[in-house]
């Protein structure tokens with residue numbers, strides 16, 4: 001995804017204290033101050049340095065210009081605000097206006113601009129933009145729009161336009177879905193390196209939907225600490241303490257083969273199917289488990305991220321290797337054995353997940369988990385993996401799938417056009 005300079009003094013913005021966010025304070029400050037006790041203390045037991053990453057909050061991604069919408073192949077930003085919406089109007093013109101106005105607004109937001117005046121010229125009128133992202137910079141914001149299965153019905157005259165593989169997900173083993181965390185007619189995935197920038201984008205887009213009378217909010221999750229890595233990124237950790245994203249899709253040919261839709265009408269090509277699962281973690285139970293057992297759950301070492309058959313994070317797992325007693329080193333129920341493409345006929349999905357927390361539940365326990373977001377050119381690929389994981393994954397003892405949704409993400413519009421415009425022609 002291309003980086004673009006923002007108009008109006010982005011370069012000046014670039015090196016202000018606000019515009020640079022340090023990946024790990026100990027790591028980057030340690031390097032600036034010289035290696036001292038703080039840096040030494042930050043080294044893990046394995047002697048590995050912390051993951052340094054400097055985030056440039058003046059980076060902007062382009063809304064127009066790529067065939068695909070931003071926010072899928074884009075290097076993963078640090079935060080997400082993910083929200084789904086219910087349509088509140090049966091008039092297809094309202095949906096059309098919503099997609100047109102959202103497209104224009106997203107193009108501005110991704111440049112770090114407002115969607116309208118914060119302080120209107122007529123002082124006694126309502127601001128078009130809520131203002132909380134003024135001067136925060138674009139922060140690599142991407143907003144990705146998804147269309148849910150219920151849009152493609154006779155009610156909107158769109159029944160014959162439904163993408164071939166868009167349908168509700170089938171019931172899956174391990175489903176503990178809560179209706180208020182499930183479904184939606186539209187989705188917005190706003191990712192940014194500043195959570196306030198992501199929040200502002202969704203808030204102001206929700207305002208536009210309400211203003212038109214086209215859609216209302218359904219469910220939302222604020223995610224942090226990206227739990228998977230794209231090309232060129234170091235692998236972050238999920239809330240169970242494991243590196244997540246080591247064997248994620250990174251190569252362009254894998255995107256072509258597994259992520260982008262290549263068939264059907266032109267308006268669907270370069271689109272993708274977005275599947276989202278809100279997965280709650282039983283963190284206190286996990287924290288009482290022995291690390292050897294935790295390693296067996298994933299089939300990887302906690303600190304290094306190496307497979308149990310290797311030494312380094314990116315060593316290829318050997319799913320046949322056994323110990324001297326004939327036991328598989330990566331157990332039969334290990335998460336990576338069940339999910340690996342080698343054991344699923346070559347099937348791969350793109351994971352773009354985030355950690356989340358909802359604070360503390362009514363029992364005083366940590367209410368947190370993983371907002372699992374994945375992209376693939378056929379949602380049956382997610383279903384195949386989750387059918388297997390839901391039935392046998394050792395991880396199931398520590399997680400519950402409580403939310404779920406599926407959307408078709410159309411390609412990016414050409415300049416001067418809006419998302420999914422061809423639906424209405």
Ligand SMILES: C=CC1=C(C)c2cc3[nH]c(cc4nc(cc5[nH]c(cc1n2)c(C)c5CCC(=O)O)C(CCC(=O)O)=C4C)c(C)c3C=C
Pocket residue numbers: 238240242243244245246247248277279281298300317335336337339340341349369370372382385386389399
């Ligand atoms: C249906 C697909 C998947 C769900 C749901 C899922 C949930 C989930 N995963 C982790 C943590 C890890 N997953 C890892 C690897 C991995 N996971 C999936 C799929 C789903 N995970 C795949 C396809 C893979 C790659 C397997 C491989 O090829 O080896 C890993 C290991 C590191 C990595 O490669 O990313 C971790 C750790 C959690 C915590 C979770 C639900 C809460």
Ligand SMILES: [Fe+2]
Pocket residue numbers: 335339
């Ligand atoms: Fe996984």
